[in-house]
Structures are given as structure tokens and as C-alpha cells.
Amino acid sequence: MHRQIITTADGSRTIQLEDWNEVYHSKHGAIEEARHVFINAGLHHVLETHERCELSILEIGFGTGLNAFLTLLESQRNHFTINYQGVEAYPVTLDEICQLNYVDLISPQDQHIFDKLHSCNWNKKVRITSFFELTKRQQFFADITDVNQFDMIYFDAFGARVQPELWTKHIFKKMFDALKVNGVLVTYAAIGQVKREMIELGFLVERLQGPPGKRHMLRATKK
């Protein structure tokens, strides 16, 4: 599939899959979307409500590592420990990583940390900083079988238009099982059918204001 690097509205770059007309992040701003959905509506919410200083996070679609990088910087800033597991079947190439400009725009002094997120081995737990441990899992989402492991899930799969099989009750049951009780899943999409199925599975679902270009997003808590 043909891939190219494009620049989104906030100046940050992302990867576009031309054949699918699909992007790794919103064209309205890759960094802005990641901060809005995963950091502000997700991580900050969990930190405020859980009063914890240690969190385990599962990311569905490690991709460019942007969400992992932002999360790591938050852990350094606020002094809490994160065990982060990113699931990804098709790792982004080093050549593509080098063309992204996240470090320049977010935290230029931390290039070595971003590089370590990408250079570390797959399928092995690696300490990236004193606050952040990473396991990059090369795996298909359909093969996830974790139970009661995570405080949070960043659900960042490609959209349902191109991968409808990832937005099904079957996959969200896996997400429900992987979360601990009171664990929280956030995603950039707010599809009515997905919301209904999440409720059937036992999630408490909130429809929140979406990032630029999207009216709504979802936050689901395992009750």
C-alpha cells in the first residue's frame, strides 16, 4: 500500500495511506488530536479520578509512537510511573519515523527518548526512563487476550470505514476484559453502534467534545 508523509493543520506530520485515503492522525492536527483525546480526556481524567501514582496503559495501534511519547512526557512532568504496552501488527519504518517532526514541536531536548521508543526491541519490556516502561507488542488486535491488566486503553485503530472488523462488539469485549474494574478506554470516534455495544458489554459511556474536525469522541469506563 502506498504511504506518504503529510503535514496536518497544527504543523505536525502524519502518515497517509493513499489507497485507503486514511491517515494515522487527524488532518486537523495530529498532535492536537492526540493531546485532546488520549492525554486530556484520557490520561488526565484517570489521574484525577483514580488518585494513583502508577498506571498501566494498553495502546491499540502503536504506530508512530506519538501517544506513547506524549504520555511519557506527562509521566516525567507529574512524577507518576507508567507501564505502557503498545500493540502493533505493522511497525512504522525508521525512514518514516525520521520524517516526523513531533520531537521538534513538542520537546526538542528529548530526541534521545523518542529515538529509544523506536529503537528498543519488540516483544520485550524495556525501561525507557525512570518513570516509563514500554513493551511494544507485535501482534494483531484480534489476538489480544489480556484479562484485568490495564487502567487505561488508548483505542487508536484506523477508522471503521477502512477497518470495520476492528470496531465490533467482539473487539470491544477484548478491551473490556483487558481493563481492570474502573479502567477507562478513550477513542477519537463516536459511532452510535459502537457506543450501544459498549453499554451492552457493561461500559459506562460518555460522549465528549471531539478534537478539531470531530464533533464527538467516546470515553468508556468498565463498571
Ligand SMILES: C[S@@+](CC[C@H](N)C(=O)[O-])C[C@H]1O[C@@H](n2cnc3c(N)ncnc32)[C@H](O)[C@@H]1O
Ligand atoms: C491510527 S494508526 C495508530 C496511530 C498511533 N496511535 C500513533 O500515534 O501513531 C492505527 C495503527 O493500527 C495498526 N493496525 C492496523 N490493523 C491492525 C491489526 N489488525 N492489528 C494490529 N495493528 C493494526 C496500523 O499499522 C497502525 O499503526
